[in-house]
Amino acid sequence: MKNTPEPNAGYAARDRAWHPPALHPPYKTSVLRSPSAPLLSLPTSLGEETGPVFGQAMLGDMDHDLVHNYAEPGESAIGPRIIVHGRVTDEAGRPVPNALLEVWQANAGGRYRHKKEGYLAPLDPNFGGCGRVLTDEQGFYEFRTIQPGAYPWPNGGNDWRPAHIHFSIFGDAFAQRLITQMYFEGDPLIPLCPIVGAIPHKDAVQSLIAELDMTRTVPMDARAWRFDIVLRGKRQTLFENRLEGL
Amino acid sequence: MTRRYPMLKETPSQTAGPYVHIGMNPNVTGIHGVYEADLGAAMKTGAVHGEEITITGTVTDGMGSILKDVVLEIWQADADGLFNTPGETRGAADPEFSGWGRAAADLQTGEYRFDTVKPGRVPWRDGRLQAPHISVWIVARGINIGLHTRLYFDDEGEANAEDPVLMRIEHQHRVPTLIAQKTGDGAYRFDIRLQGENETIFFDM
Numbered sequence: 001m002k003n004t005p006e007p008n009a010g011y012a013a014r015d016r017a018w019h020p021p022a023l024h025p026p027y028k029t030s031v032l033r034s035p036s037a038p039l040l041s042l043p044t045s046l047g048e049e050t051g052p053v054f055g056q057a058m059l060g061d062m063d064h065d066l067v068h069n070y071a072e073p074g075e076s077a078i079g080p081r082i083i084v085h086g087r088v089t090d091e092a093g094r095p096v097p098n099a100l101l102e103v104w105q106a107n108a109g110g111r112y113r114h115k116k117e118g119y120l121a122p123l124d125p126n127f128g129g130c131g132r133v134l135t136d137e138q139g140f141y142e143f144r145t146i147q148p149g150a151y152p153w154p155n156g157g158n159d160w161r162p163a164h165i166h167f168s169i170f171g172d173a174f175a176q177r178l179i180t181q182m183y184f185e186g187d188p189l190i191p192l193c194p195i196v197g198a199i200p201h202k203d204a205v206q207s208l209i210a211e212l213d214m215t216r217t218v219p220m221d222a223r224a225w226r227f228d229i230v231l232r233g234k235r236q237t238l239f240e241n242r243l244e245g246l
Numbered sequence: 247m248t249r250r251y252p253m254l255k256e257t258p259s260q261t262a263g264p265y266v267h268i269g270m271n272p273n274v275t276g277i278h279g280v281y282e283a284d285l286g287a288a289m290k291t292g293a294v295h296g297e298e299i300t301i302t303g304t305v306t307d308g309m310g311s312i313l314k315d316v317v318l319e320i321w322q323a324d325a326d327g328l329f330n331t332p333g334e335t336r337g338a339a340d341p342e343f344s345g346w347g348r349a350a351a352d353l354q355t356g357e358y359r360f361d362t363v364k365p366g367r368v369p370w371r372d373g374r375l376q377a378p379h380i381s382v383w384i385v386a387r388g389i390n391i392g393l394h395t396r397l398y399f400d401d402e403g404e405a406n407a408e409d410p411v412l413m414r415i416e417h418q419h420r421v422p423t424l425i426a427q428k429t430g431d432g433a434y435r436f437d438i439r440l441q442g443e444n445e446t447i448f449f450d451m
């Protein structure tokens with residue numbers, strides 16, 4: 001018997017209770033930037049089920065090496081050298097190949113290279129803070145960087161962001177478009193952060209915390225952290241489920 | 247094995263934060279030389295089919311202040327209603343038009359701008375034609391999960407009147423928040439209001 005999903009079943013709706021709500025008053029900027037009317041729920045159509053596709057030819061050789069992609073020749077960024085790797089799948093566990101991941105982060109001292117950044121920690125002349133990589137055929141990705149520092153930000157009187165790397169992710173469909181942040185296992189600032197705290201469920205927070213992965217560590221060079229990403233999946237119909245159960 | 251959806255939970259969203267440009271538009275914030283050009287800055291790679299248009303606008307918060315740190319992405323069909331992606335099975339899209347654009351609002355004025363083409367009509371799930379429209383995705387500091395909306399055109403009144411999405415909107419007085427105003431030859435304005443009076447309709451699709 002053929003396991004044929006209903007044609008154009010579309011993408012499953014997001015579980016909005018799993019994501020942070022638009023309004024989370026402890027994160028003050030969200031108060032005026034959150035829609036007050038409910039989102040209008042509709043099934044996906046072609047424009048949501050398709051999206052731009054990126055190729056290796058659009059990327060530079062150094063794009064996935066933040067230690068060197070902004071550094072002078074022979075120089076490298078200052079800070080703990082790390083590898084970040086993981087797998088991108090959809091909610092059904094299917095790997096998402098050719099997914100573009102764009103990452104950005106502060107330097108080892110917690111300072112961003114940005115026109116609007118005013119933290120007194122110094123810039124690293126050899127660190128830009130951006131990188132990007134495509135997943136391979138099995139959905140795996142890897143990039144090299146330095147461990148970012150924690151930094152203070154104006155929100156409450158004394159709020160500090162836990163060390164984190166920002167991720168922008170493209171899957172196959174515009175409906176899957178996602179931006180998130182990866183944190184580091186063991187960081188005591190994670191439970192104190194109002195941005196992390198916008199996420200209602202502790203298991204959801206846990207899924208943003210990368211784990212130290214000694215198996216991928218390069219001896220005498222870099223530690224490795226593993227961060228897996230799950231994108232929205234296609235709706236599976238009862239029809240499909242029933243057939244798979246047979 | 248019975249595989250019941252969902253098996254895994256989607257990775258939760260977090261705000262893009264104030265420094266989103268470093269990762270998505272590094273040249274906008276003075277990081278030159280890492281990427282040749284910012285991704286999505288150019289949607290056209292040559293002579294394109296159809297009408298070339300510009301879309302400009304601002305994004306304002308619940309107090310009417312313009313966001314200067316917002317980044318928008320758009321995704322749309324080409325002039326013939328085809329998407330430039332392998333998932334497009336109805337025909338070959340215009341190879342000189344990507345259909346995807348990304349723009350940071352001007353860091354001083356908050357104005358955004360896309361140079362694109364007027365999209366053709368694309369069928370809804372049941373085959374009815376949708377009015378020409380563009381999918382818009384908005385991220386910024388203070389936005390915990392990217393906001394999806396749609397841009398329609400005020401000179402497409404007939405198509406808009408039979409658009410399956412616009413017709414589904416219960417609060418019809420809010421429909422104008424989705425409609426870009428023609429301001430000149432090939433020029434449209436689309437202002438987005440995150441909250442409050444004339445709040446733009448955002449979709450969960």
Ligand SMILES: [Fe+2]
Pocket residue numbers: 106161164166263265
């Ligand atoms: Fe950050």
